[in-house]
Amino acid sequence: MEQLQGEKLKTYVSALADEIGPRPAGHPEEAQARAYLCEQLKAGGIMDIEEFTFPTIDTWGYAMIIPALLVVAGGLIASVGWIGTIIGGLMTLFGLYHLWQATIGRIQYQLLYPLYPKQPAGGMVLARIPAAQEAKHRVVLIGHTDSNKHRLSFSPLFKRGLQVSSSFMLLAAGFLLIAILLNIQVLMGLFTLAVAFSTAVLIVDEFGGFVDGANDNASAVACTLGIGKQAAQQPFQHVEVWLAFTGSEEVGHMGLNAVLNKYASELRDAWFIDFELVGSGRIAYVKRHSGLTYFRPYYPDADSVALASETTRMHPELKVTGENVVILEEVATLRRRGLRGICLVGLDDTGWLKHWHRYSDNSTNIEASALQQAAQFAWSMIEILDRRKS
Ligand SMILES: [Zn+2]
Known part of the structure; x- marks a missing residue:
């Protein structure tokens, strides 16, 4: 599948992380990232595009x-x-x-x-790719456009x-x-x-600068865009695919909340797949998310876990496993709102996210193979859904 080739996905990462650079929530660079995505979507034949804008804080x-x-x-x-x-x-x-x-x-x-100081250029991009026939499922792919700071912690x-x-x-x-x-x-x-x-x-x-965010989370944006373009060329029969390039994730999942508030009823039965730092290491789906403290871990829904494990069985060549990971991301917001949600991540040998909130989160540390593995795994999950009767 041409649009899921790792090297191709890597060009999207470079465009975001190198050409645009760090994308603090609500700064002009985040708006540039949205403009770039709209251009790419149209070039890929995806015309159902909606842009949300909102003021936002730029750091937690x-x-x-x-x-x-x-x-x-x-x-x-x-x-x-x-x-x-x-x-x-x-x-x-x-x-x-x-x-x-x-x-x-x-x-x-x-x-x-x-009361917190706001940046004016926050927002997100939502795009939709219809199914070839009657849609029986709706899948929402999530990749956030904003990047965080280099943090000592x-x-x-x-x-x-x-x-x-x-x-x-x-x-x-x-x-x-x-x-x-x-x-x-x-x-x-x-x-x-x-x-x-x-x-x-x-x-x-707070004293660190903003990072390029190649892995966190241009990698996710690249996979989401790649799958979208592939689906536009080769539509699923019964799955409608939504691409949610959520902004202001690092400061409280604001882009995701904007979409969920607007499309609450359309998304009640949707399948959400969130990508986080999938540009490096081995790809896994998260079975247990630690959260930031010891007090509130959260979990993907049982349907999504079953779908992910079925995908691992059907595609052992992708070598994806289910893991417990130290992370706080948008599945927390999905699950709190009673929705489905599962997260795909890239992990190092010790089970940690790579280059997370560090200056080393730049495009030189992105592996085309990891991007491709993540994109293919998500694609395979959608394929399995596409074959289901209901
Ligand atoms: Zn992230």
Whole structure:
């Protein structure tokens, strides 16, 4: 299949990661990526294209640091008399709730969200490829256009502590609230200090520049585009394919939410396949997503897992396996909304995503073979659906 050739997919990665470069959510580069995609879709004969635009934050830092600072301030104020205890307690509760929302990817639904500084050029592109005959299934392929920052917390040294540190911050804020309620001054001081330490870590983490995002997630965009072009040339008989190039994923899955809000009823029974960092390593489907803390893992739906495992049986040559992965991505939002969803990823030998939120996430580290493997696996999943009667 010509459009799924790894080298061809790699040219899309280069166009996004090298020619356009880092694509922070809502910055002009993200809009350039959308323009490029619209051009590519039309060139591939895909004319049913819809563009969504919305203002967006460009880093999750706002959604974590501002609530964390509120918790710290709450802890300090709480030690000043009974009025301080009430105000400080409420601030801590409010901050803690926001931190929880941020760690599960619900940034856009934080009460404080309207106050964060916004970038104007956020958005996403949705395209549709009809089935040749009557459509019995709808498949939505997802690849996000935005890229994240180079982060110290994702370095080889610290990444294994990611869940520990986010869980630690939530626990410290939770225990601070309990200490305030019980008015135990020593513990209030201790937990305030712990949250202050976590906040300092979050601030340091914001100092990196934005990365090229070749693997995270131009690789996903490339696979989605390639499958779309192939399906336009060679339509499935009974599967309608939607391509969702979701923007602002790194700051709370905003592009995906925009599509789900608009097409809630059309997508109720759809099959969602999300690609993440599929440009390097061995391709796997995720059986268990850790989330950012130890408190809220999430799982693909049983139908999608059954479809993926059937695909692995029918295509052993693709060498795709099911794995438990440390990740937080758009399947979290899909599953929370009661929808189907499964994620395909590329992993290194130790089971981690490669070049995740690091400067090394550039096109020189992209392997055509991984892109092709991911695209072919997803294509094969759709083929199996296409043969199903209902
Ligand atoms: Zn990503």
